[in-house]
Amino acid sequence: MNSITALLDIKYPVIQAGMVWCSGWKLASACSENGILGVIGSGSMYSEVLDIHIKKYLAACNKPFAVNLPLLYPDIGEHLETIFKHKVPVVITSAGSPAKYTEVLKSRGIKVIQAVSSAKFAAKAQNAGVDAVICEGFEAGGHNGREETTSFCLIPEVRRAVSIPVIAAGGIATGRGILAAIVLGADGVQIGTRFATAVESSAHKIYKERVVAAKEGDTVLTLKELAPVRLIKNAFYDKVIDGYKNGFSPAELSDLLGKGRAKKGIFEGDLEEGELEIGQVASLIDKIESSEEIINDLVKEYNQAVNQTSNLRWT
Structure with missing residues (x-):
């Protein structure tokens, strides 16, 4: 157990990213059932659609999950009411400052994770009271930070800037990538692109x-x-x-x-x-697989990488 698995009550310190048009209840529940944190991406949903996805998730799975909540969403108040109604345990905030909503979310017993693209914003998120940050490097899909900082540089910068748990994202799709992120200072990772191609993803x-x-x-x-x-x-x-x-x-x-x-x-x-x-x-992904197959492969390759690096100590 590490800080991420303890915080989120999951088996592996891995989060499935809440990608628009990909991350519905099917993907989220399949990921949660296999030991990571499944996430429903609300950025492409009206509030009534989000309500349906959460209900279907809860009917399919009784394990922890999150809702990704873009803070610039025009009807964010309605999304918050839906989140509160269903007692969603974790909210991942993105695309905006967490200062306005973190206290409100945490007052409801919700754990808050903020996505950031710089060490400066990570420190601001920590000051706002979030429980962890996701530092998303330049390699990531979807919307990125204007700084264009790669994960290799961003992870240690954010680790140095904050004392709360750090989750790395951007350019991670393999077990070796997970280990590399942890060596650079992350406590866990968020993976989007590989799960976008999962059987359960709602993408075409x-x-x-x-x-x-x-x-x-x-x-x-x-x-x-x-x-x-x-x-x-x-x-x-x-x-x-x-x-x-x-x-x-x-x-x-x-x-x-x-x-x-x-x-x-x-x-x-x-x-x-x-x-x-x-x-x-994406260039490292060569087939469409189920979430279970993806997670099993990540775990297997991560453990192999750990074993293979055990003899690399310099003296």
């Missing part, structure tokens, strides 16, 4: 197949003027590049992005006009 099968087919260099961080996001290159990405070449303003880039672009790509499987958010580590 065509999207999952595209992620599995991704090679080195197929993803790129772009749209930094709006909110930095890592995408698989496709026809929509080419339009973004053309926009930059033509000197598009942030407003024009926003118009090009429009609404529902991530849903179109991830949930509906439009590989040309959709926003195909995914992590840089």
